[in-house]
Amino acid sequence: MSNKTVLVTGGAGYIGSHVVRQLGERGDNIVVLDNLSTGHSKAVLFGELIVGDTGDKELVTKILREKNIDAIMHFAANTVVPESVEKPLQYYRNNTVNVLNLLECCQQVGVKHMIFSSTAAVYGTPDTLMVTEQSPTRPESPYGMSKLMSEHLLRDYSATGAMSHVILRYFNVAGADPQARIGQATPNATHLIKVAVEALCGKREKVSVFGTDYATPDGTGVRDYIHVEDLAAAHLAALDYLRNGGKSTTLNCGYGHGFSVLEVLKTAEKVVGKPLNIHYGPRRAGDLAAIAADSSRLRELLNWTPQYDDLEKIIAHAYAFEKTL
Numbered sequence: 005m006s007n008k009t010v011l012v013t014g015g016a017g018y019i020g021s022h023v024v025r026q027l028g029e030r031g032d033n034i035v036v037l038d039n040l041s042t043g044h045s046k047a048v049l050f051g052e053l054i055v056g057d058t059g060d061k062e063l064v065t066k067i068l069r070e071k072n073i074d075a076i077m078h079f080a081a082n083t084v085v086p087e088s089v090e091k092p093l094q095y096y097r098n099n100t101v102n103v104l105n106l107l108e109c110c111q112q113v114g115v116k117h118m119i120f121s122s123t124a125a126v127y128g129t130p131d132t133l134m135v136t137e138q139s140p141t142r143p144e145s146p147y148g149m150s151k152l153m154s155e156h157l158l159r160d161y162s163a164t165g166a167m168s169h170v171i172l173r174y175f176n177v178a179g180a181d182p183q184a185r186i187g188q189a190t191p192n193a194t195h196l197i198k199v200a201v202e203a204l205c206g207k208r209e210k211v212s213v214f215g216t217d218y219a220t221p222d223g224t225g226v227r228d229y230i231h232v233e234d235l236a237a238a239h240l241a242a243l244d245y246l247r248n249g250g251k252s253t254t255l256n257c258g259y260g261h262g263f264s265v266l267e268v269l270k271t272a273e274k275v276v277g278k279p280l281n282i283h284y285g286p287r288r289a290g291d292l293a294a295i296a297a298d299s300s301r302l303r304e305l306l307n308w309t310p311q312y313d314d315l316e317k318i319i320a321h322a323y324a325f326e327k328t329l
């Protein structure tokens with residue numbers, strides 16, 4: 005075990021808690037900073053949890069100094085596309101201004117590496133279903149734009165030589181720890197698979213399909229769903245890459261194929277063996293038709309081989325965790 009310590013902001017949240025668990029299982033030193041706005045302290049299975057805000061520069065600087073932090077994994081953010089349309093300023097403050105704060109603290113203390121949680125939402129509607137990291141970035145929501153602006157902050161700061169970074173652009177993250185210790189516990193979640201398993205557990209009466217008139221094979225939105233365990237593994241690989249002198253880069257995180265809303269719902273019914281009450285509704289603000297990740301760079305550069313590229317497993321794990329809540 006090295007004496008280097010990684011700061012995981014948002015480590016009490018859905019994705020961050022899976023990364024913390026994988027880091028802890030391999031014996032890494034971890035400090036988590038989370039304001040518990042959507043996260044849960046009991047999801048932090050390893051390391052020290054400090055309850056506080058990434059916007060608190062005094063606190064962040066103190067942590068970076070006292071805990072001997074060499075790398076930051078920055079998950080803390082607001083994450084809901086339609087909410088960002090209603091509350092754009094909140095999204096720019098938390099997802100962009102707080103990144104600037106964090107980088108200023110890194111500059112003050114001399115932190116060398118950052119892994120940043122970006123999103124497929126930076127692409128907006130793509131020209132082709134599959135996007136590479138070189139595809140045009142045309143975000144269609146304040147959420148996507150708030151993340152794209154942070155990508156630029158990070159790239160420009162790294163270009164000075166002060167830091168190296170990996171920007172991971174996640175596609176649709178789903179599933180849970182296969183042992184169901186942690187999972188997506190966010191209250192009032194809006195993510196499709198979470199909503200579907202809540203309905204299958206009897207916690208919701210129905211599932212609404214947001215839009216049936218998209219230019220997709222069955223008219224519903226198509227996304228690339230990635231298991232949270234595979235995504236977490238990409239973070240550990242990115243950390244090792246940077247600590248071993250790897251150059252700053254941006255990587256798509258997805259499997260490279262999409263499923264429509266109806267395909268997801270039908271698969272969920274099959275996996276659980278119960279019918280869903282499906283309601284067909286209008287399109288949701290900020291949503292686009294279809295997108296999937298060309299993740300060849302992630303596979304090649306970080307030697308990433310997914311273990312759970314299987315929609316049935318993703319849903320089964322999400323359902324098993326949902327039953328524990």
Ligand SMILES: NC(=O)c1ccc[n+]([C@@H]2O[C@H](COP(=O)([O-])OP(=O)(O)OC[C@H]3O[C@@H](n4cnc5c(N)ncnc54)[C@H](O)[C@@H]3O)[C@@H](O)[C@H]2O)c1
Nearest residue numbers: 014016017018019038039040041042043057058080081177
């Ligand atoms: N879930 C997805 O499908 C998805 C897809 C693409 C990108 N992302 C990105 O991944 C990251 C993690 O998302 P998630 O799904 O785990 O969401 P989440 O809401 O479960 O986790 C976010 C965590 O950050 C904390 N947090 C928020 N603002 C904070 C602040 N100012 N200071 C300290 N803590 C703060 C929350 O309490 C929570 O624990 C986010 O940056 C999100 O934009 C998620």
Ligand SMILES: O=c1ccn([C@@H]2O[C@H](COP(=O)(O)OP(=O)(O)O[C@H]3O[C@H](CO)[C@@H](O)[C@H](O)[C@H]3O)[C@@H](O)[C@H]2O)c(=O)[nH]1
Nearest residue numbers: 083123124125175176194195196199212213214225265291
């Ligand atoms: O109750 C629901 C929820 C979703 N959808 C549809 O299902 C698809 C997926 O939606 P959702 O699970 O809400 O994810 P996205 O809106 O694609 O956004 C997620 O995926 C992005 C990356 O692609 C992340 O950046 C965001 O944080 C995350 O919320 C879309 O076509 C939605 O219109 C429904 O039809 N009904």
